[in-house]
Amino acid sequence: MVQIRIPTPLRPxxxxxxxxxxxxxxxxxxxxxxxxQHPQLMPQIFDAEGKLRAFVxxxxxxxxxxxxxxxxxxxxxxxxxxxxxxxxxxxxxxxSPEGVALSNDEVRRYSRHLILPEVGVDGQKRLKAAKxxxxxxxxxxxxxxxxxxxxxxxTLGIVDFDVVDESNLQRQIIHGQSTVGKSKMxxxxxxxxxxxxxxxxxxxxxxxxxxxxxxIFSQYDVIVDGTDNFQTRYLVNDACVLxxxxxxxGSIFRFEGQASVFWVQHGPCYRCLYPEPPxxxxxxxxxxxxxxxxxxxxxxxIQATEAVKLITGAGDPLIGRLMTYDALxxxxxxxxxxRDPACPICxxxxxxxxxxxxxxxxxxxxxxxxxxxxxxIPEITVQELRERLATGLTSTNTLLLDVREPNxxxxxxxxxxxxxxxxxxxxxxxxxxxxxxxxxxxxSGVRSADIVRFLRDDVGLKNVKNVKGGILAWAREIDRSLxxx
Numbered sequence: 001m002v003q004i005r006i007p008t009p010l011r012p013x014x015x016x017x018x019x020x021x022x023x024x025x026x027x028x029x030x031x032x033x034x035x036x037q038h039p040q041l042m043p044q045i046f047d048a049e050g051k052l053r054a055f056v057x058x059x060x061x062x063x064x065x066x067x068x069x070x071x072x073x074x075x076x077x078x079x080x081x082x083x084x085x086x087x088x089x090x091x092x093x094x095x096s097p098e099g100v101a102l103s104n105d106e107v108r109r110y111s112r113h114l115i116l117p118e119v120g121v122d123g124q125k126r127l128k129a130a131k132x133x134x135x136x137x138x139x140x141x142x143x144x145x146x147x148x149x150x151x152x153x154x155t156l157g158i159v160d161f162d163v164v165d166e167s168n169l170q171r172q173i174i175h176g177q178s179t180v181g182k183s184k185m186x187x188x189x190x191x192x193x194x195x196x197x198x199x200x201x202x203x204x205x206x207x208x209x210x211x212x213x214x215x216i217f218s219q220y221d222v223i224v225d226g227t228d229n230f231q232t233r234y235l236v237n238d239a240c241v242l243x244x245x246x247x248x249x250g251s252i253f254r255f256e257g258q259a260s261v262f263w264v265q266h267g268p269c270y271r272c273l274y275p276e277p278p279x280x281x282x283x284x285x286x287x288x289x290x291x292x293x294x295x296x297x298x299x300x301x302i303q304a305t306e307a308v309k310l311i312t313g314a315g316d317p318l319i320g321r322l323m324t325y326d327a328l329x330x331x332x333x334x335x336x337x338x339r340d341p342a343c344p345i346c347x348x349x350x351x352x353x354x355x356x357x358x359x360x361x362x363x364x365x366x367x368x369x370x371x372x373x374x375x376x377i378p379e380i381t382v383q384e385l386r387e388r389l390a391t392g393l394t395s396t397n398t399l400l401l402d403v404r405e406p407n408x409x410x411x412x413x414x415x416x417x418x419x420x421x422x423x424x425x426x427x428x429x430x431x432x433x434x435x436x437x438x439x440x441x442x443x444s445g446v447r448s449a450d451i452v453r454f455l456r457d458d459v460g461l462k463n464v465k466n467v468k469g470g471i472l473a474w475a476r477e478i479d480r481s482l483x484x485x
Contacts, residue, residue: 147300
């Protein structure tokens, strides 16, 4: 038997199973057996032509099968395969200690560093001379910023234009109750000043984009990727490749995290690992899928550690290696990465020589287009839903469908709704025929919009409407006694 480890984003399609046993003698046969057991996995792993999707990697133990014999790679009894979807050797020191001095106060502050032979006075001076850019002051950026500041990195740049929300405090530890409603940039600046007044913070309270990324990145030694969307993640990667900067990568989802260092002078880039992003909506955001509060602390601190190693030249950075972490199993694993000769930006014959439209590349429409797109999907506002509920849905033979997860239902729900998690909807299509109308809602309207499209376009049901804004809009605009999450 061969064990196939199922990552968190795909577990809804295996009934929650984290490991699936199959009887096979090759990677291809293993995946075929897996999708036969769990047919809903097929479109998540393979495209319409039956090819492995570009944003899904398969590892045999710690080897990427693309660098072995691909789907024909033989597997022996007891082998372990890992599905690693995108959810994102040593190097010389990056900075010079020349012309940098440590004050007596700094010697006292960093004394535990100075007595480490791998850091010492020279390494601490390199840290003081270093400039690190954090893209995001959220779950990953928060712990990374705090530990880099405490370590004595001289200049920290932070890109973030969001404001602190109470829901951030479960994991974004650089912020606090006193800064709710304030900009994350200023909240982070204040906390860093309290940790270490010797650190200079440069704030960028605007969106990172193709027009400004290269200019900003060129001013820093290390880029720490704390992003939460694929558009910015590919932008960060490409800008790092084009400016020659190391990209300290981290990503998180629910109970799992990934970390690596992408630096084309010494190894592969992010596109070598994931040539293409997953389709919009396939991988939920943390806001939709949730995240264990301590998980970004683990991954963010690993990112800070890698940045310190790059700056000082200590140890062996995660270049050419992908580290994965499963908090439920409390298990770290490592996979080898290699540069892809066909990579469009760092391969043998690159086709990308500048930054592109990353919304278009990731299949995400800009805000204005989304509003137009929303008009193509029949919607009902929460105010209209309230009026409908007041008169009774049975009189119009209407089904109110909640496509969230059971744990979300337990937090808050509408009594008139029927719970049917998004992943299970295809199994219940035959139950919709008796209804004249179906109203679909979720947390914020994103997942429900996907279900409305599916029921209208793929199933052929026409009288299906999305509840705009989901249950969050209901709690904000109709019943403020309900909790927000």
